[in-house]
Amino acid sequence: xKDHKTVLQEKLQENGTVHISYKVLKTSGPxxxxxxxxxxxxEDQPLAVGEGKTKKSSRNEAAEKGTTSD
Numbered sequence: 001x002k003d004h005k006t007v008l009q010e011k012l013q014e015n016g017t018v019h020i021s022y023k024v025l026k027t028s029g030p031x032x033x034x035x036x037x038x039x040x041x042x043e044d045q046p047l048a049v050g051e052g053k054t055k056k057s058s059r060n061e062a063a064e065k066g067t068t069s070d
Contacts (some may be wrong), residue, residue, distance in 0.1 A: 004064035011067055012042050019043055022059045040066045 002010075012018050019042070026037040038058040039049045050061030 004060050004067060008040070008047075008063040008067045022062065024055065024058075025049065038062050042066075 009020055012020060021041045021044075023039050023041065024036055025039050027034055028037075029035050033053075035051060035053060036055050036058040037049060037051050038055065038061075040047045040059070040062040048062050048065035050058045050063070050065060052058035052061055
């Protein structure tokens with residue numbers, strides 16, 4: 001099973017290469033219990049925002065939301 005970042009990348013690149021990037025918008029909480037808010041972009045256009053306890057999980061959530069938005 002593919003992760004959501006891979007699925008999003010494949011979906012966006014069906015018709016050619018595009019630039020996909022992730023940006024941390026916000027971090028909150030103490031060092032031992034941080035929360036990250038990340039936004040995924042395609043060609044500098046925002047697609048979706050994800051939140052999680054790690055940067056990886058928040059990027060994955062943003063990608064998952066990005067695959068369902070059309």
